[in-house]
Amino acid sequence: MKLLTDLSMDELKQLMVAYGEPSFRAEQLYLNLYAGKNFEEMTNVGKSLKDRLIADGYLPCGVTILEHYVSKLDGTVKFLFSLADGNIVEGVLMRYKYGNTLCISTQVGCRMNCAFCASGLHGLKRNLTAGEILGEVIAANRFDGGDLKDRHITNVVLMGSGEPLDNYENVVKFLRLVNAEKGLNISYRNISLSTCGLIDAFDRFLQEDIPVTMTFSLHAARDEVRSEIMPVNKKFGVDLVIDAAKRYFDRTKRRVVFEYSLIKGVNDGEEDAATLIRKVKGFPCIVNLIVLNYVKERGLAATSRKEAYRFAGALEKAGVSATVRRTMGADIEGACGQLRAKYIDRSKTEEESL
Secondary structure, three states: EEEEEHHOHHHHHHHHHOOOOHHHHHHHHHHHOOOOOOOOHHHOOOHHHHHHHOOOOOEEOOOOEEEEEEOOOOOOOOEEEEEEOOOEEEEEEEOOOOOOEOOOOOOOOOEOOOOOOOOOOEEEEOOOHHHHHHHHHHHHHHOOOOOOOOOOEEEEEEEEOOOHHHHHHHHHHHHHHHHHHOOOOOHHEEEEEEEEEOHHHHHHHOOOOOOOOOEEEOOOOOOOHHHHHHHHHHHHHHHHHHHHHHHHHHHHOOOEEEEEEEOOOOOOOOHHHHHHHHOOOOOOOOEEEOOEEEEEEOOOOOHHHHHHHHHHHHHHOOEEEEEEOOOOOOOOOOOOHHHHHEEEEEEEHHHHHH
């Protein structure tokens, strides 16, 4: 399987030269690809060129929308994206006054196995290619009626299934592709990358000079608690993650975000708040508190919304900026990874009944 969306404009031009085609063919293909068109819909591209691409095993995008669910509460759309090999990933389109934010996946499943997350329930199947990650954005943009001249996706967050820095090369290439001027041209400042704290990969990323908003999945300020709910902490502890966040700010001058899912009786106590304050106070950051989405297979209980605001108040009183994340699309599906997990379980049940 080869995807044309895996190629940059320069790489597409090189392919056209190798085919003996004029370089402007690359621009024709590029515009069609980023509009989400399949080969049949590319009416300004010659049949002989399309036939050769097909014969050489190329697909335009390799990502299609298998199922979608629209919230009656706020218009949030949750997608199941089908990949060319039959694997499934999720995406979420959230509508705000300032624009539309798309949450996308970077891996099929996840190997981080965080105790509160549904993404790792079936383990890691494989990495997405840069073109597949881009394909999620292209497919959602077209679904919403957008094209290159009227792009409907204004912001992208890499917070779906998978750990972005565990798929380093493909994620970095995706960021450059989605930012490309002749493509979707989404500003790095409108892109957020969330990491659980793979510090070795983060140190590489720091040298890329890609000034996205960096979000660190912290979820606990005490190592003994974080190690219990996030196995990655046994290698990259709390202080290493916070130090990485400070280095990112020093390099980019961009305020970082710490994600913190509140789990009843686990990380929501006074000691947790006090430790968090002590460790992050004094440098530009914001703590984004998340009322935990219930995952049946994980069995963890969420802190109440009232207690979440109380926790936020303690942080604010101490001079640490904090917000409680708004729940989007609560009537369709909850936690990241649940939609895919349910689809897999449903498919297995259907197969077993045959």
